[in-house]
Amino acid sequence: MDSFFGIGFPELVLILIVAGIVMGPERIGHAARWLGRTTAQLQKISRGFVRQLNQELDSSGDGQAIKETMQELQQLRKELTDLRGEVNQTTREATRSGQKAVEDIQNSIKPPNMKPPTIPGPPKGEDQTAARSDSASDKNGSDKNGAAESTAVPKLPAPLDVPDDPE
Numbered sequence: 724m725d726s727f728f729g730i731g732f733p734e735l736v737l738i739l740i741v742a743g744i745v746m747g748p749e750r751i752g753h754a755a756r757w758l759g760r761t762t763a764q765l766q767k768i769s770r771g772f773v774r775q776l777n778q779e780l781d782s783s784g785d786g787q788a789i790k791e792t793m794q795e796l797q798q799l800r801k802e803l804t805d806l807r808g809e810v811n812q813t814t815r816e817a818t819r820s821g822q823k824a825v826e827d828i829q830n831s832i833k834p835p836n837m838k839p840p841t842i843p844g845p846p847k848g849e850d851q852t853a854a855r856s857d858s859a860s861d862k863n864g865s866d867k868n869g870a871a872e873s874t875a876v877p878k879l880p881a882p883l884d885v886p887d888d889p890e
Contacts, residue, residue: 743751780789
């Protein structure tokens with residue numbers, strides 16, 4: 724017996740000691756017998772009720788119908804769980820497909836990699852040594868810092884003038 728109405732063994736012993744002091748040794752015996760008889764009668768009534776209920780359920784056709792209904796309910800729960808799993812899997816697959824489509828669209832919109840246009844030489848008034856060092860770096864394909872050429876963005880087409888619809 725772990726606990727009875729949330730009362731553990733130590734609390735039960737304390738209650739019995741206090742009851743023994745308050746009621747005295749003579750009345751404690753009478754109270755314990757009365758409590759034992761009452762508990763036995765309640766258990767007997769409870770067992771009789773459960774036995775009668777089981778007999779009624781087994782003997783009548785409704786008991787069989789209730790059992791069949793319970794089995795159908797369990798089968799429906801299983802089917803519902805299976806369907807829920809299928810729906811979750813389908814939505815995950817659809818989400819992945821959508822994400823892949825978005826990535827494909829974003830990749831198709833990006834402009835192609837093109838080399839930048841050549842930068843014209845220095846203006847005529849500058850020092851010739853600077854012009855020579857710039858032309859040397861252009862021939863090597865890198866700038867003064869040694870970095871590789873970056874890709875240039877292609878020119879966009881000019882906007883078209885479209886006449887409005889007369890209607």
